[in-house]
Amino acid sequence: MPSKLPLTLACWDYDRTNALLTGRVRAEGIELNYLPMMMPEPAFRMLRHGEFDIAEMSLSWYARTVTQTSRPFIAIPVFPSRMFRHSCVYVNADSGIKEPEDLKGKRVGCPEYQMTAAVWLKGILADRHGVPVNSVGYLTGGLEQSGRTETPMNLPADIRIEAIGPDQTLSAMLASGEIDALYTAHAPSSFTGDGEGPVRRLWSDPIAVEQHYFAETGIFPIMHVIVIRQDVYEAHRWVARSLMKAFEEARDIARAELFESTALKTMLPWQPLWAEQSRALLGGQFWPYGLRENEKVLDTFLRYSFEQGLSERRLAPEELFAPETLDVAVI
Structure with a gap:
C-alpha cells in the first residue's frame, strides 16, 4: 500500500475542524499532523517563517501576498472563521x-x-x-x-x-x-x-x-482562510481538493451536532434553538465553503481592501484559490 503524504496543519481547534484533529475525518492520501493553535499565532509563523505545510491565515494578510512576485501560499475556499463584527x-x-x-x-x-x-x-x-x-x-x-x-x-x-x-x-x-x-x-x-x-x-x-x-x-463576513505553502502545492497539487473535501466533511459533522437536543454538545443552554434560529435567518447552509457560494462576500472584502489602500489593484475572488478548487460545488 502506498504511503500517505505527511503534512502539518496549524489551525485552532474549532468545532468545524475538530473531526480532523481527532482523526474522525481523514483527508484522502494525507497523514495529517494537526497542531491546534489560536490565531494569530499560525498566521504569524506561516508569514514570517513558512513553518507549516498548511495553516489558518487572516484573509487580509493572505490577500496582500497574492500579488507578490514569488507567491508564498495558495488558499482553498475553506473558511474556518467567520464573524459579524x-x-x-x-x-x-x-x-x-x-x-x-x-x-x-x-x-x-x-x-x-x-x-x-x-x-x-x-x-x-x-x-x-x-x-x-x-x-x-x-x-x-x-x-x-x-x-x-x-x-x-x-x-x-x-x-x-x-x-x-x-x-x-x-x-x-x-x-x-x-x-x-x-x-x-x-x-x-x-x-x-x-x-x-x-x-x-x-x-x-x-x-x-x-x-x-x-x-x-446576504453577507456573513469571512475572517480566515486555509492556505497551503506554495512549494507543497506545486509538488502535490491534488492536496488542494483532498483537503477541501475533508474540511467539508468535518464541518458537516459539527453542524449536525449543533441541532442535537438529546444532550447538549456545548455549555450553551439554548444551543439547538439558537442553531435553528441561525438556520432560519441565514439559510440551510449557514457556513458555506467554495468560491461560488461565497463570491459576493469575497468580492466585497477585496473591494474594501483596495479602497483602503491595502492592495495595489482590486483582486478577483478566483485569484485567491487553487484552480483545482474553483469548479467544486461545495455547500
Missing part, C-alpha cells in the same frame, strides 16, 4: 459618539490597520454609515500589551495612521479618553459589559444590527 466597535462614554456617523473626525484605535476585522468594519462604516476611511485618524498598537507593530504599508496620503507609544495600550487609552473609539477583534479589558464604566459598545444591540445587515446584504 458590529459588536467589535467600542467607544469612550465621554467621546460624544452616539451614532456611527459620529466617528468622523475622531481618533480611532486599531491593533492593525490591515487586520481582517478592521477591514470589514472600515468598509461597512463607509458603505452603510457615511464614515469614509479617510475621515478618521487611526492609532495602531497593542490591545493589552505594548509594542505591537504591523508590516509596513504604502497607503494613500489622505489616510492617517499613527503608532501609539512604546508603553501604551489601546485598551487603556480608550478607557482614559486618549482615543475615542476602538476597532478590535478581541474585546478590550476596559470593557466591563455591564453598561457601566468608561467603555461601551457603539451598538448597544449588535445582534439586531448584524441580523439586519445580513438581511439586507
Whole structure:
C-alpha cells in the first residue's frame, strides 16, 4: 500500500475542524499532523517563517501576498472563521459618539490597520454609515500589551495612521479618553459589559444590527482562510481538493451536532434553538465553503481592501484559490 503524504496543519481547534484533529475525518492520501493553535499565532509563523505545510491565515494578510512576485501560499475556499463584527466597535462614554456617523473626525484605535476585522468594519462604516476611511485618524498598537507593530504599508496620503507609544495600550487609552473609539477583534479589558464604566459598545444591540445587515446584504463576513505553502502545492497539487473535501466533511459533522437536543454538545443552554434560529435567518447552509457560494462576500472584502489602500489593484475572488478548487460545488 502506498504511503500517505505527511503534512502539518496549524489551525485552532474549532468545532468545524475538530473531526480532523481527532482523526474522525481523514483527508484522502494525507497523514495529517494537526497542531491546534489560536490565531494569530499560525498566521504569524506561516508569514514570517513558512513553518507549516498548511495553516489558518487572516484573509487580509493572505490577500496582500497574492500579488507578490514569488507567491508564498495558495488558499482553498475553506473558511474556518467567520464573524459579524458590529459588536467589535467600542467607544469612550465621554467621546460624544452616539451614532456611527459620529466617528468622523475622531481618533480611532486599531491593533492593525490591515487586520481582517478592521477591514470589514472600515468598509461597512463607509458603505452603510457615511464614515469614509479617510475621515478618521487611526492609532495602531497593542490591545493589552505594548509594542505591537504591523508590516509596513504604502497607503494613500489622505489616510492617517499613527503608532501609539512604546508603553501604551489601546485598551487603556480608550478607557482614559486618549482615543475615542476602538476597532478590535478581541474585546478590550476596559470593557466591563455591564453598561457601566468608561467603555461601551457603539451598538448597544449588535445582534439586531448584524441580523439586519445580513438581511439586507446576504453577507456573513469571512475572517480566515486555509492556505497551503506554495512549494507543497506545486509538488502535490491534488492536496488542494483532498483537503477541501475533508474540511467539508468535518464541518458537516459539527453542524449536525449543533441541532442535537438529546444532550447538549456545548455549555450553551439554548444551543439547538439558537442553531435553528441561525438556520432560519441565514439559510440551510449557514457556513458555506467554495468560491461560488461565497463570491459576493469575497468580492466585497477585496473591494474594501483596495479602497483602503491595502492592495495595489482590486483582486478577483478566483485569484485567491487553487484552480483545482474553483469548479467544486461545495455547500
